[in-house]
Amino acid sequence: MKTPIVDFLKGYAARDIARFHMPGHKGRGALDAARFDITEVQGADVLYHADGVIADSMANATALFGTAATLYSTEGSTLAIKAMLALVAADVPKGARPRVLAARNAHKAFLYGAALLDMDITWLMPRGTAHLCACPLTVREVEKALAAEQMLPQAVYLTSPDYLGNVADVAGIAAVCKRYGVPLLVDNAHGAYLRFLSPSRHPMDLGATMCADSAHKTLSALTGAAYLHIAKDAPLKYVAGAPAALSLFASTSPSYLVLGSLDLCNRTLATGYGEALAKTVLRIEKTRKRLAENGLALYGDEPLKLTLDAAACGYTGEALADTLREKGIEPEFADKDFLVLMISPANTEGELDLLERALLSVVPQAPRVKEAPPLSRPALACTPREALLAPAEEIDVALALGRVLAAPTVACPPAVPILMSGEVIDAAAQALFQKYGVTRVRVLKE
Ligand SMILES: Cc1ncc(COP(=O)(O)O)c(C=O)c1O
Incomplete structure (x- = not known):
């Protein structure tokens, strides 16, 4: 081409x-x-x-x-x-x-x-x-x-x-x-x-x-x-x-x-990408199988991602990420509950071996309980546009109950907002902010 x-x-x-x-x-x-x-x-x-x-x-x-x-x-x-x-x-x-x-x-x-x-x-x-x-x-x-x-x-x-x-x-x-x-x-x-x-x-x-x-x-x-x-x-x-x-x-x-x-x-x-991809996917499937046999809980079904349900393995994702870093591996993402590794055909066989060995060294523990995100629909006070363009101020999450979110406070990655602009901060959202270590939020001025 x-x-x-x-x-x-x-x-x-x-x-x-x-x-x-x-x-x-x-x-x-x-x-x-x-x-x-x-x-x-x-x-x-x-x-x-x-x-x-x-x-x-x-x-x-x-x-x-x-x-x-x-x-x-x-x-x-x-x-x-x-x-x-x-x-x-x-x-x-x-x-x-x-x-x-x-x-x-x-x-x-x-x-x-x-x-x-x-x-x-x-x-x-x-x-x-x-x-x-x-x-x-x-x-x-x-x-x-x-x-x-x-x-x-x-x-x-x-x-x-x-x-x-x-x-x-x-x-x-x-x-x-x-x-x-x-x-x-x-x-x-x-x-x-x-x-x-x-x-x-x-x-x-x-x-x-x-x-x-x-x-x-x-x-x-x-x-x-x-x-x-x-x-x-x-x-x-x-x-x-x-x-x-x-x-x-x-x-x-x-x-x-x-x-x-x-x-x-x-x-x-x-030029040959499909074949290289198929090989990599097969290799990841083998690793997935070995990790599962070792008692590690995996999550998701996307072929090029290896996601560990760290909580189900008894760890935090951050702790698992640190274990990998000690062995010269940098993951894509880790938080309290998950560890995400992104793989592509550009990863070498040596890197995939290193990753597999590092993950196999993790000994599963009793599962940790995950705090699931709230499932109720937050109340909407105004449109996203109004919320993002109106005068706003930053306050402590602890004081934010009942206030309307302006710009979302999200870490990147993954940049998926906890609450969306224009929504009212309720107790469930407050708890989630705290879980993800968000201590300050931008809210509309009253
Ligand atoms: C699900 C999702 N959508 C969109 C984006 C934005 O993509 P880009 O970084 O290419 O702008 C990201 C970035 O991480 C993402 O994870």
Whole structure:
């Protein structure tokens, strides 16, 4: 597969051009990569008015993902999520407010996008969940929620896979959404690679209307690289409107290093990636089996994630993370209850052996009780937009009972808010803030 952006960057760097354009390092930074770090000079194309090398590269990505259009983001899924929302927000009938029916475990990019676009959110709360990041919903529950709507929302929004490695029944939920004529948007930030499993488990192949994928989280692209995918059966206006929707939130200075990495990633994906992925998945399954035989409790079913239910193993996730760090391993995420390890075909066999040995050295203990997140729907005092843009102050969580949350206080990762902007802080939320070590919150001024 051709790499038009990288070919251009290499050619430009080789031509010894006097750079009287941005960036100020003129290609001579301390980092080697500075040579390729250019701006939209002649021939380099323009990301959201693409008709040259970027358009050719995005056409390659579109073919690889089998979509109507796959567009690049150099600002992560954070940007692609906001663009998806902007596209569906425009579908609202005159005089009505745009609204999304969303699974509760949404990343804060979703909340901020909805607030900026002044969209309302109806949350789909799980019947039970072990963690804020997980929102197990059945097809029936989504169907019931849609059936109860007097006026259908502009979209249903899911996060799958979630941060802990749970994969939703996207095919089932997509079929329901299609029956109701409501677009299904999926935050697939953690699942770009799912397309290359055999058979594909990518949300776009399971009926999603649009998807945001972080190419940097599981594929070989640099941090910031992401895709906005639009399905072949999606309304044509989404494809036509996508560049403008992305531009609404994007920087006008996209990183060519990130674009180049997306371009190279196409070649990687087209040349043996599926085989390498299948091998890695098989290897992880073996490790999973050995850990289970050793009495360790695993969580989630996403093929490239190894998530330990630390509480069920009798530990905190943080303690397990420290054990791994002592052995030269850095995990993706750890909190009181879970430990998340993200694996890709770029991990070496030696690294996978090291990880397996380190985890096998953990001796299971009597399980610790997890404090599950509250399942009741918090009362809403105002819209997310009002809550995020109104005057606010920071106060102690202990004094926050009954106050309205302004900007959510969330650690990143996982950046899934404990409470959403505009919601009233109740005792359950207060307890959860305390559990996750949040001592101060931003609330609306009274
Ligand atoms: C579930 C989820 N969605 C969206 C994002 C945002 O993705 P990005 O970092 O590519 O902007 C993240 C980031 O961690 C995430 O975990």
